[in-house]
Amino acid sequence: MEALLEKYKGIHPGLILDRELKKRNLKKGPFALSLPEYPQTITAIIKGRRLLTAEVSLKIDRALELEEGTMYLLQAYYSITEEIKREQAMYRPDLNLLRKSLFWDTDIEKLDWQKQYKTIIKRIFERGDDQEKKAISDFYGSKKIKEVTGRSSIVENSLPIM
Structure with a gap:
């Protein structure tokens, strides 16, 4: 199980489920009904529109003869990866x-x-336009801009690089 988890860590479990079903020549609808779950639920999971619950995860693990908790752990790794991406997006300007x-x-x-x-500040103030300079100034604040450029405000739409 460790090798499987490392290989698929951070990937939505629906993609892995889809791959497993194709590898075993199983159709989504009959597979869903065998769990028993609604086919729409399994389709939504496979397409990444829905997260796996513990209950559905255990049903899938048992049906595919995986170690209990495998799919749920994959869901947890995926959720952690997505949260890290959201946090990182807070620490960068609007791209x-x-x-x-x-x-x-x-x-x-x-x-x-x-x-x-x-x-980044040097590059934006050397090659960027006014909108890009303002975006970087708003993101980093005047203290960091002054540290890099020697001035804390934009004078005549430019900040000289020292």
Whole structure:
């Protein structure tokens, strides 16, 4: 079970269930009715629109002859991964306000906005437009902007980089 959990950690259990059903040549509808569960419930889980409950998870584990709790643990890992993503989104600016071309050499989604703030601020104030400068100023605040650029406010739409 450990190897299975490591392999699928962070993936929605519905995707794993769908894969298992296909691998065993089982149809969703008859499988759902054999649990017994509504076919719509299993379809919603497979499509990622619904989370697994402990009750349904145990039914699936037993029907697929998995160790009890396997699917529920996968659900827990998925929920933790999603919560981490939500938390990280709080610690970065609205990416819709920034052009991805400013970060042509890296994946903007994977930037650590707290650790790499000096580089990010410099790049935005060297190459960004007024909207991007304002977004970064609002996100980091005047203290960090002053630390990097030497000024705490935008003068004539620009902040000189020192």
